[in-house]
Amino acid sequence: MRRRSAGPQAVADPSRGIELVGVAHAYGERTVLDGIDLRLTERRIGIIGANGGGKSTLARLLNGLVLPSAGRVLVDGLDTRSALREVRRRVGFVFQDPDAQIVHPTVAEDAGYGLENQGVPTAERAARVAEVLERYGLAGHADHPAHLLSGGQKQLLAIAGVLVMRPARIVFDEPTTLLDLVNARRVARVIEELPQAVVVVTHDLDLLDGFDRVLVVDAGRIVEDGPAEQSVRAYRKLMADR
Numbered sequence: 001m002r003r004r005s006a007g008p009q010a011v012a013d014p015s016r017g018i019e020l021v022g023v024a025h026a027y028g029e030r031t032v033l034d035g036i037d038l039r040l041t042e043r044r045i046g047i048i049g050a051n052g053g054g055k056s057t058l059a060r061l062l063n064g065l066v067l068p069s070a071g072r073v074l075v076d077g078l079d080t081r082s083a084l085r086e087v088r089r090r091v092g093f094v095f096q097d098p099d100a101q102i103v104h105p106t107v108a109e110d111a112g113y114g115l116e117n118q119g120v121p122t123a124e125r126a127a128r129v130a131e132v133l134e135r136y137g138l139a140g141h142a143d144h145p146a147h148l149l150s151g152g153q154k155q156l157l158a159i160a161g162v163l164v165m166r167p168a169r170i171v172f173d174e175p176t177t178l179l180d181l182v183n184a185r186r187v188a189r190v191i192e193e194l195p196q197a198v199v200v201v202t203h204d205l206d207l208l209d210g211f212d213r214v215l216v217v218d219a220g221r222i223v224e225d226g227p228a229e230q231s232v233r234a235y236r237k238l239m240a241d242r
């Protein structure tokens, strides 16, 4: 018998974190993740692994950008399948390519896009956008065209546009890949200082220094799951053996 999944009426329980129960995902006929059972409650979690292993797919499952082909993903007990809106409010997502996230002409309009979608009143929206732009050194660019920002500034704008919505958790998909060293360090510092829980997919292993937990994904499976140092060591060994 099919069990009823937790609907939007289900009471959220933040202590449950993000749970993946018997998750598999296929694009068409091709299974790219399989046999994933995880409970994510740590504040800083990294995801590493070889190209094409399924890291981005795993990250996208965490806020319902991708729905599992089998199994369930629960955020604070809310099923991504049946409570998608509520899940999206709880888990922000920063894409690798900030251009994919920039939708409005000016920096301030762009940063306020998510709040507008949530129906936040204009005055409150303006105040929250001003605050977040100030925090990320973008206040002086508020009325500038967003597409003219540098790569690093665009990534900060993408982060600002997610943070302004105050999600309890933020997933970053390769946040430093397109950045030079200075901007990569800046974004790393921003991530480090966030009070929120973060999940970071990355090939930049330095970014994971001191992370509570790092998952190594390979060929659609979690092949290591432990503190940063242990998982990075396992990943290096895995790659050295290829």
Ligand SMILES: Nc1ncnc2c1ncn2[C@@H]1O[C@H](COP(=O)(O)OP(=O)(O)OP(=O)(O)O)[C@@H](O)[C@H]1O
Binding pocket: 027, 032, 049, 050, 051, 052, 053, 054, 055, 056, 057, 058
């Ligand atoms: N939208 C999609 N449609 C079809 N196949 C996809 C799609 N997205 C990803 N894939 C495939 O699924 C597999 C896993 O991709 P995914 O992006 O999750 O891996 P990844 O570990 O993040 O890779 P990388 O390190 O290269 O970014 C790859 O073989 C990829 O080609």
